Amino acid sequence: MKKILIVDDQPEVCELVSVTLEIGPYQIFTASNSRDALRLAFGEAPELILLDVQLTGSEIDGLEICRTLKNDRRTHRSYVMMLTAKGQDWDKQAGYDCGADDYFVKPFSPLELMRKVEEVLG
Amino acid sequence: MYNQVTIEGLDRNTDEMTTAELRDYCQFMRSQLVECQSQLEIVLDLLEQQTAKMAQLYITSKEGERQYQQIVETSANVIYTMDLSGHLTYINPSCEKLIDYRPVDLIGSHFSALVPGQWQKQVEDHFKDQLRDYVSETVSEMPILTRHNEQKWIEQTVTLLYKDDEIVGFHGVVQDITDRKRAEEAIRQGEERLRRITDNMLDMVIQTDASGIIEYASPSCWSVLGYTPETLLGCSLYFWIHPDDVERVREAIDTVDRVEYRCLHLGGRYLWIETISNLLFDDKGHVGGMVFASRDITKRKQAEEQLHQLNRLKSDFLSTAAHELRTPLTSIRGFSEILLTRQLDETRNRRFVNLINDQSTQLGKIIDDLLDVSRLEAGRGLKVTLEPVDIVGLIQDVSTLFIESTPSHNIQLEGFEALPFVKGDPFRLGQVCKNLLSNAIKYSPKGGTITISAKVLPDMLQIAVQDEGLGMTPEQLSHLFEKFYRANASNTAISGTGLGLAITKLIIELHGGKIWVESEHEKSSTFYFTLPLSTDVIGVGK
Numbered sequence: 001m002k003k004i005l006i007v008d009d010q011p012e013v014c015e016l017v018s019v020t021l022e023i024g025p026y027q028i029f030t031a032s033n034s035r036d037a038l039r040l041a042f043g044e045a046p047e048l049i050l051l052d053v054q055l056t057g058s059e060i061d062g063l064e065i066c067r068t069l070k071n072d073r074r075t076h077r078s079y080v081m082m083l084t085a086k087g088q089d090w091d092k093q094a095g096y097d098c099g100a101d102d103y104f105v106k107p108f109s110p111l112e113l114m115r116k117v118e119e120v121l122g
Numbered sequence: 123m124y125n126q127v128t129i130e131g132l133d134r135n136t137d138e139m140t141t142a143e144l145r146d147y148c149q150f151m152r153s154q155l156v157e158c159q160s161q162l163e164i165v166l167d168l169l170e171q172q173t174a175k176m177a178q179l180y181i182t183s184k185e186g187e188r189q190y191q192q193i194v195e196t197s198a199n200v201i202y203t204m205d206l207s208g209h210l211t212y213i214n215p216s217c218e219k220l221i222d223y224r225p226v227d228l229i230g231s232h233f234s235a236l237v238p239g240q241w242q243k244q245v246e247d248h249f250k251d252q253l254r255d256y257v258s259e260t261v262s263e264m265p266i267l268t269r270h271n272e273q274k275w276i277e278q279t280v281t282l283l284y285k286d287d288e289i290v291g292f293h294g295v296v297q298d299i300t301d302r303k304r305a306e307e308a309i310r311q312g313e314e315r316l317r318r319i320t321d322n323m324l325d326m327v328i329q330t331d332a333s334g335i336i337e338y339a340s341p342s343c344w345s346v347l348g349y350t351p352e353t354l355l356g357c358s359l360y361f362w363i364h365p366d367d368v369e370r371v372r373e374a375i376d377t378v379d380r381v382e383y384r385c386l387h388l389g390g391r392y393l394w395i396e397t398i399s400n401l402l403f404d405d406k407g408h409v410g411g412m413v414f415a416s417r418d419i420t421k422r423k424q425a426e427e428q429l430h431q432l433n434r435l436k437s438d439f440l441s442t443a444a445h446e447l448r449t450p451l452t453s454i455r456g457f458s459e460i461l462l463t464r465q466l467d468e469t470r471n472r473r474f475v476n477l478i479n480d481q482s483t484q485l486g487k488i489i490d491d492l493l494d495v496s497r498l499e500a501g502r503g504l505k506v507t508l509e510p511v512d513i514v515g516l517i518q519d520v521s522t523l524f525i526e527s528t529p530s531h532n533i534q535l536e537g538f539e540a541l542p543f544v545k546g547d548p549f550r551l552g553q554v555c556k557n558l559l560s561n562a563i564k565y566s567p568k569g570g571t572i573t574i575s576a577k578v579l580p581d582m583l584q585i586a587v588q589d590e591g592l593g594m595t596p597e598q599l600s601h602l603f604e605k606f607y608r609a610n611a612s613n614t615a616i617s618g619t620g621l622g623l624a625i626t627k628l629i630i631e632l633h634g635g636k637i638w639v640e641s642e643h644e645k646s647s648t649f650y651f652t653l654p655l656s657t658d659v660i661g662v663g664k
Contacts, residue, residue, distance in 0.1 A: 085448035107455040
């Protein structure tokens with residue numbers, strides 16, 4: 001089973017994404033802060049990581065997590081999809097600059113997200 | 123030149139001579155005669171030549187006089203002679219073209235008839251001085267009147283006129299310089315006008331040579347930059363320009379472009395200046411100098427900077443606001459789509475509908491708070507309707523509300539027996555109290571005590587709201603009053619828009635008060651705020 005890690009400081013969003021993807025053949029992990037996110041990412045090496053940018057109360061934000069993951073041999077193959085309410089062009093650019101593979105803006109359609117995830121994970 | 127004829131033996135009487143002697147004598151005399159005759163012929167010849175030459179000379183001089191006369195008569199210049207009393211004795215016909223008089227009108231009349239009144243004395247003195255000092259030739263400029271009383275300008279060369287070694291008058295050659303004078307006058311007036319403009323304008327005008335050395339600086343350099351024009355002469359144009367801007371100014375001058383840059387005021391501060399430059403070309407088409415018109419645009423720059431900052435703040439605010447609005451919308455949109463497209467059990471159905479409901483409420487709150495913030499921010503200096511407010515009653519009312527709705531916490535009031543009224547807006551102050559109390563409850567564990575106390579300071583009333591909560595880290599404290607900051611956002615037990623304290627701070631500041639917080643991490647936080655006392659109503663406590 002392919003592994004998916006969801007990182008979001010808002011529990012409702014973690015729940016929403018989990019519920020969205022639970023019907024697929026995936027093992028889902030959630031983290032609400034950067035420390036848990038890195039621990040799970042390095043430990044589980046998920047195929048897909050859905051990453052929020054603004055993580056209130058965390059040591060580093062989603063962009064920094066993305067950079068860290070892409071620079072680590074354990075996780076640099078993971079597909080990183082930013083999933084954030086920051087939707088301006090320069091926000092997206094910042095995401096891609098940090099090595100993100102894709103960018104999804106909140107609010108989003110769960111159906112579309114599901115399709116996207118299926119496409120990425122095959 | 124003639125040979126001396128010596129007749130030897132002339133003292134001898136010829137009667138006493140012998141025949142032979144007489145013959146010799148006669149012969150000698152004859153030869154002498156021949157000699158005399160030939161010499162006489164030479165003299166006659168010479169005389170004849172001289173006479174012919176004299177005759178020729180006479181003829182030539184007559185011709186010359188006639189020719190001279192002709193030249194004078196037809197000269198484009200006016201030529202005249204005048205006797206010592208100032209009466210014209212001759213004037214050529216050119217005078218008609220110059221002043222519309224015929225020679226016959228003028229000969230015999232006094233020169234002063236042709237000179238404008240205010241110039242007569244000066245012209246007369248000029249002639250007198252020339253005469254007194256035996257100046258053979260003078261050149262002078264003066265105005266002259268035509269028959270129609272129009273003024274023209276002439277330049278005349280005057281020489282003294284002699285007859286038999288005696289001065290008998292003046293001889294003048296006159297040139298019409300009216301056009302030149304008018305052109306000169308136009309230039310003078312133009313310069314005068316330009317000078318008046320540059321001397322009185324608010325903008326600075328500077329002229330430099332080709333290398334940028336200042337040759338003229340308008341008086342406004344003093345009013346704008348504090349330097350007197352005199353101190354600037356000979357200085358380089360660049361001496362007062364901010365070092366970082368010099369290159370840009372040079373480029374702009376090369377391309378004859380407008381440029382904005384900083385200039386050092388005599389007082390030591392930098393002003394923003396806008397300059398338009400222009401190149402001056404000499405007769406050969408080379409750059410002979412430059413002219414700069416400059417003005418102080420410091421105020422405009424400051425306004426631009428403020429506007430820029432305001433725009434940045436606004437756009438920051440908008441993007442933050444958009445982010446905050448999208449967050450609850452994510453749950454609403456996502457869960458509603460899940461509900462619409464999936465078959466779920468009853469428990470999950472209820473839970474997701476509840477989540478949607480909660481997040482909609484949250485969205486509504488955020489919108490209310492956003493409107494509040496933008497109204498309050500836009501209304502800096504705008505009125506909160508200040509009136510005497512009974513703060514004791516107000517806090518008691520708010521507390522009662524919370525005591526009833528939140529029985530899990532203890533709310534205590536200290537020192538609220540008798541207090542002076544404050545100056546304030548009751549609705550807004552109610553909002554402040556509600557925000558602070560709900561924060562205290564949110565961040566305190568159940569069973570915790572919240573204490574509200576009051577203290578009267580000179581002119582101000584200080585209120586403190588203390589909780590027994592989580593306290594805050596220095597990092598949290600530093601962001602506390604920022605918009606959308608939430609001290610513990612990941613804890614869903616604590617909901618909020620992140621705008622409450624920002625709004626509270628704005629309200630307190632609009633009242634002329636201050637708000638601050640003291641906190642011990644993991645132990646407690648105390649929010650303080652002050653409000654001005656009302657001078658109209660003296661409360662019981664004072």
